[in-house]
Amino acid sequence: MKKISKETFSLIIIIIGVLATFTIFLPALASPNDGTTFTGFDIVFGTEFANFGSWVSGNIRASIFGILAYALPIVGVIVTVVMKKGEMIAILLFAISAVLLFVMPSYISTTVTILGTVTEIDIDWVFAYGLISAQVLTVLGVMVLLMKTVKYPN
Secondary structure (H helix, E strand, O other): OOOOOHHHHHHHHHHHHHHHHHHHHOEEEEOOOOOOEEEHHHHHHOEEEEEEOOOEEEEEOOOHHHHHHHHHHHHHHHHHHHOOOOHHHHHHHHHHHHHHHHOHHHHOOEEEEEOOEEEEEOOOOEEOHHHHHHHHHHHHHHHHHHHHHHHOOO
8 A cells, every 4th residue: 555645645635725715615505495505705704685775685694603614724724834733733623614614504694674674584504515515625624634643643
């Protein structure tokens, strides 16, 4: 069996972390009612999905947890590259990101404003392929980092 070098593990982690972060530009969540999809960028930084003048509007509010979910993999990459023994911190960062990505629908706040009255609505979001990709990549990042830690403990 061919031995994987420490540098190869680092390159794999860099690729996984960058890809996981850039999935923010892919569709993340979809509304089950009409199939409207929102990118990760729209979900975490907020967007207006309906606007009928001053009468009615609908918004997805920005989410700090969503920002963390997409940012932590690249932070994990930076920690792995910069710190000599940063793998354990990177594992933790990738794991936190994975958890935040898996529970994303629970902390996304959606509001509807009707004649100045703001009401929070509950949407049963469906995962879209971008969010599923991010979830898979972060879990894969944890596994690769664990393998690197076991294979090269120093």
